[in-house]
Amino acid sequence: MTRVLIGRLRVVVPTILLITILTFALRVIIPGGPADALLGGSDNPDTIKMINERYGLDQPIWQQYFSWLGGMLRGDLGTSYATGLPVSDVIGPRLASTVEIVGLGMLLAILAGGAIGMYAAIHRSTRLGRLVFAATGIGVSLPVFWFATIVAGILGVALRILPVNGYTPLADGLVPHLSSIAMPVVLIALPSTALMTRHVRSTMVAALESPYVRTAWAMGISSRRVYFDLALKNAIGPVVSFMPFLAATLVGELVIIDVVFVLPGLGSAIVDAVHFRDYPSLQAIVLLMSVAVVLLSLIADLVLTALDPRRRKEATT
Amino acid sequence: MSRASSSAAHRVPDGPVLSVRDLIVDFGAAEPAVNGVSLDLWQGRILGVAGQSGSGKSMTALTSLGLAPPGAHITGSIRFRDQELVGVGQRTLSRVRGSGMTMIFQETNAALNPVIQVRKQLTLAVRANRDCNQDEAHELVVDALRDVRLDDTDRVLNSYPHELSGGMAQRVMIAMALVCGADVIFADEPTTALDVTVQREVMEIIRRVADEHRLAVMLISHDIGVLEEISDELAVMYRGRVVERGSTDDVIRAPEHPYTRALLDSIPRIGHELTEFVEMPSFDMDLTSLPAAERIAEGSHS
Ligand SMILES: Nc1ncnc2c1ncn2[C@@H]1O[C@H](COP(=O)(O)OP(=O)(O)O)[C@@H](O)[C@H]1O
Ligand SMILES: [Mg+2]
Numbered sequence: 055m056t057r058v059l060i061g062r063l064r065v066v067v068p069t070i071l072l073i074t075i076l077t078f079a080l081r082v083i084i085p086g087g088p089a090d091a092l093l094g095g096s097d098n099p100d101t102i103k104m105i106n107e108r109y110g111l112d113q114p115i116w117q118q119y120f121s122w123l124g125g126m127l128r129g130d131l132g133t134s135y136a137t138g139l140p141v142s143d144v145i146g147p148r149l150a151s152t153v154e155i156v157g158l159g160m161l162l163a164i165l166a167g168g169a170i171g172m173y174a175a176i177h178r179s180t181r182l183g184r185l186v187f188a189a190t191g192i193g194v195s196l197p198v199f200w201f202a203t204i205v206a207g208i209l210g211v212a213l214r215i216l217p218v219n220g221y222t223p224l225a226d227g228l229v230p231h232l233s234s235i236a237m238p239v240v241l242i243a244l245p246s247t248a249l250m251t252r253h254v255r256s257t258m259v260a261a262l263e264s265p266y267v268r269t270a271w272a273m274g275i276s277s278r279r280v281y282f283d284l285a286l287k288n289a290i291g292p293v294v295s296f297m298p299f300l301a302a303t304l305v306g307e308l309v310i311i312d313v314v315f316v317l318p319g320l321g322s323a324i325v326d327a328v329h330f331r332d333y334p335s336l337q338a339i340v341l342l343m344s345v346a347v348v349l350l351s352l353i354a355d356l357v358l359t360a361l362d363p364r365r366r367k368e369a370t371t
Numbered sequence: 372m373s374r375a376s377s378s379a380a381h382r383v384p385d386g387p388v389l390s391v392r393d394l395i396v397d398f399g400a401a402e403p404a405v406n407g408v409s410l411d412l413w414q415g416r417i418l419g420v421a422g423q424s425g426s427g428k429s430m431t432a433l434t435s436l437g438l439a440p441p442g443a444h445i446t447g448s449i450r451f452r453d454q455e456l457v458g459v460g461q462r463t464l465s466r467v468r469g470s471g472m473t474m475i476f477q478e479t480n481a482a483l484n485p486v487i488q489v490r491k492q493l494t495l496a497v498r499a500n501r502d503c504n505q506d507e508a509h510e511l512v513v514d515a516l517r518d519v520r521l522d523d524t525d526r527v528l529n530s531y532p533h534e535l536s537g538g539m540a541q542r543v544m545i546a547m548a549l550v551c552g553a554d555v556i557f558a559d560e561p562t563t564a565l566d567v568t569v570q571r572e573v574m575e576i577i578r579r580v581a582d583e584h585r586l587a588v589m590l591i592s593h594d595i596g597v598l599e600e601i602s603d604e605l606a607v608m609y610r611g612r613v614v615e616r617g618s619t620d621d622v623i624r625a626p627e628h629p630y631t632r633a634l635l636d637s638i639p640r641i642g643h644e645l646t647e648f649v650e651m652p653s654f655d656m657d658l659t660s661l662p663a664a665e666r667i668a669e670g671s672h673s
């Protein structure tokens with residue numbers, strides 16, 4: 055297992071370094087700086103110089119990169135251009151709703167996508183099975199912004215079934231809390247549920263049409279066991295390795311969901327950061343999300359190694 | 372190796388345990404995959420089925436088990452004991468599979484489940500077909516492994532399929548068929564992926580378990596040379612039909628059909644000069660002018 059871990063780290067560490075470079079490049083590529091953001095178009099050269107010095111922008115770019123990277127490694131996410139406060143103070147309070155909505159969305163995508171995918175695989179030659187599969191095609195390409203706006207308009211504004219007035223913390227009561235996140239969770243999970251369904255279906259179909267499942271049929275193993283014991287066990291590996299992709303898809307919808315439902319999450323923090331040209335915050339959030347996805351893929355790899363006897367063997371020899 | 376004599380030790384069975392008549396398996400292609408096959412399997416006897424790739428050997432076996440791929444249109448008759456299987460539902464078929472008839476496949480590395488231990492796979496096969504507790508199941512499994520000469524039972528049971536050699540994996544497969552308690556075993560090219568010495572060992576095991584457990588075996592191979600040594604009877608298939616059928620000695624000594632002769636000529640024989648290895652001739656003849664397979668098999672020797 056340690057062998058696998060070391061092997062994977064040889065890929066993960068350079069990947070994360072590359073991400074830091076790309077993230078840092080955001081600052082270079084996008085025009086404008088803290089002087090623009092803070093002065094709102096004033097062009098007093100002395101003031102601009104003073105601000106640039108204060109944020110270290112007068113130094114060579116590689117030096118800026120390394121001091122930024124060094125700060126990240128120490129847990130210092132930098133200073134927000136917009137508020138002058140530490141970036142961690144900007145991000146911290148926004149983590150709760152994002153972690154909750156992305157986490158629950160992922161859980162929903164896994165459970166619903168898993169169940170529907172199993173159904174579509176087992177009933178792949180029936181009309182309903184094919185219909186379910188076709189429906190996932192729509193789910194994958196659904197424009198979430200448009201759809202979320204319509205759903206929020208119907209359920210929240212017209213019918214007033216669910217609130218659309220932002221995030222109610224758990225401290226204000228369980229029911230208000232859950233009803234405030236219900237629509238965001240379901241909507242953020244829609245595309246990834248469709249993706250998960252397709253993925254589970256295709257891996258299950260591959261397992262069900264494999265020689266070893268044919269052997270199981272020939273040996274008189276019951277269909278319940280074939281589906282839920284044997285084929286499922288063989289499909290779990292590919293499904294685990296799909297998790298980072300699923301997470302990335304969910305995170306990709308976060309901005310839209312935060313905006314539509316006025317949630318105080320990292321998605322709206324990104325929007326604010328772009329609006330105020332607050333690059334330190336933007337960089338920190340993008341980096342945080344990317345690293346989370348990369349780490350998830352590392353975890354997925356380790357889980358796969360633990361699950362698959364063939365990989366386990368490679369790992370010990 | 373003793374052939375026909377071995378089954379004579381048992382009492383003569385009253386009738387075939389599996390009887391296939393005029394079986395047609397049609398996918399809507401120009402020619403049905405199986406085109407009017409009739410065969411009988413008897414307890415304690417091995418029927419060798421030879422024929423080139425694509426001649427419908429596997430499809431005949433899979434269809435008998437109710438495992439024909441979706442889209443197959445099946446007509447004719449498949450009788451297992453007193454039960455007609457053509458046209459019955461999956462429920463009946465799955466009751467027959469395992470405890471009545473089962474099948475072992477080539478490429479055991481793919482045919483055994485890669486992520487499940489051998490112990491679990493064998494136990495699942497026992498549990499699916501027999502009403503017994505864990506100890507009895509374990510006993511059955513160990514007996515079956517001894518039957519196939521896998522005496523290091525603990526090591527085998529604790530292995531995953533990829534940790535076994537091809538020969539061992541195929542023997543595990545045979546053991547799995549044995550623990551099901553089936554009377555009929557279809558063995559589809561069980562030794563094709565194995566090297567020659569291992570191939571011989573596995574064939575001897577099949578012959579021995581067929582004798583000891585009075586199994587009716589349909590042994591499929593594209594290589595008639597492999598079949599002639601251990602089969603009691605031979606059937607030769609060509610383009611979905613049985614073109615020749617009879618006792619192994621008769622078929623080998625006096626092949627009636629030109630296709631059988633071509634198959635036999637392609638086997639390198641000890642004593643013959645091995646200067647040239649005759650490739651399987653590509654064969655294309657008009658089957659409609661031939662007498663029905665049934666008549667070839669029964670009438671040709673009279
Ligand atoms: N799923 C399928 N759909 C249509 N035709 C098939 C299918 N599977 C096999 N066949 C056809 O059935 C014929 C017999 O195949 P098979 O029984 O596998 O031959 P053999 O075992 O003698 O090599 C082949 O011509 C093949 O093309
Ligand atoms: Mg075949």
